Amino acid sequence: MEEEGEPVAVQLAGEPRFAQQIREAAARGTLSHAVIISGRGDMAAAARFTAAAMECEGSGERPCGACGPCRKVLKGIHPDVITVEDPDHKNIAVDILRQTAADAYILPNEGRRKIYCFPDCSLLDPKAQNVLLKVLEEGPPHAAFLFCTENSALLLPTIRSRAVEWKLAPAPEDVYSEEARKLCALLGEGRTPAIVNFCVGLENGKVSREELRDLLSSARDLLAAALAASYTGSGEQQARQLADSLGRRKLAGYIELLETLARQCGYNVSAGHLTGALAAALTAS
Numbered sequence: 001m002e003e004e005g006e007p008v009a010v011q012l013a014g015e016p017r018f019a020q021q022i023r024e025a026a027a028r029g030t031l032s033h034a035v036i037i038s039g040r041g042d043m044a045a046a047a048r049f050t051a052a053a054m055e056c057e058g059s060g061e062r063p064c065g066a067c068g069p070c071r072k073v074l075k076g077i078h079p080d081v082i083t084v085e086d087p088d089h090k091n092i093a094v095d096i097l098r099q100t101a102a103d104a105y106i107l108p109n110e111g112r113r114k115i116y117c118f119p120d121c122s123l124l125d126p127k128a129q130n131v132l133l134k135v136l137e138e139g140p141p142h143a144a145f146l147f148c149t150e151n152s153a154l155l156l157p158t159i160r161s162r163a164v165e166w167k168l169a170p171a172p173e174d175v176y177s178e179e180a181r182k183l184c185a186l187l188g189e190g191r192t193p194a195i196v197n198f199c200v201g202l203e204n205g206k207v208s209r210e211e212l213r214d215l216l217s218s219a220r221d222l223l224a225a226a227l228a229a230s231y232t233g234s235g236e237q238q239a240r241q242l243a244d245s246l247g248r249r250k251l252a253g254y255i256e257l258l259e260t261l262a263r264q265c266g267y268n269v270s271a272g273h274l275t276g277a278l279a280a281a282l283t284a285s
Helices: 016-028 043-055 068-075 094-103 126-138 178-189 192-204 209-232 237-264 271-284
Strands: 034-038 081-083 114-118 143-149 164-167
Touching: 016 043, 016 164, 034 043, 043 068, 043 081, 043 114, 043 143, 094 126, 126 143, 178 192, 178 209, 178 237, 192 271, 209 237, 209 271, 237 271
Parallel strands: 034 143, 034 164, 081 114, 114 143
Antiparallel strands: none
């Protein structure tokens, strides 16, 4: 095992809140064996930071950056921190996930944990994700999993229910996109023809699946803020307006719809098909 030496930098640039949450969970001993790292930011750095906190053997805050395990993780050379990839296929093959699940039962080489990192969960289709359910729920105590994704809705609800989600802080201008605010405003006003025209405009504008996913995710987040506002009475103005105009039942339905469509954007489905499905579902609500 690598001896203690010159500390490795453990600052997570631009993500003080994320880093603090991980440190606090590590200090309490409540850092989950399954972590979803979502949002926009340096996913790789956030995953290394989280893995280092899991493996750290320092006596102070974790990760300490000075102990042998920390230094190895942060340098990307720890044998028990494994990146799950499949260079031979567009998506990660089910066989790779079966091998991962089986390998999880083998004891770590030298660390406290054996950590499997999925750097891009858009490469995990539902069938592949289902392979991981048993090991997530009933796996050995040394096994840990890090799921990195801009949008956690790409993960099955059964995966999300077995994990703790930590969000990277978005840049202020990215909180809710202009198009997402427009779509939510139309929903709040119940303007069916305008909703159809909005979706047609997306298709005519040749929106990509990635752009559509970002729009749907942003709109979903705004509706979630509105749902929270319906209970607290606080929040930004548009969220409070949506809470008043839509009510909790409609908000919950729209949130579920947008999550489903955002997740489908990660699969081999055309953006045109998805915008058509969006228009049909929203006007039928």
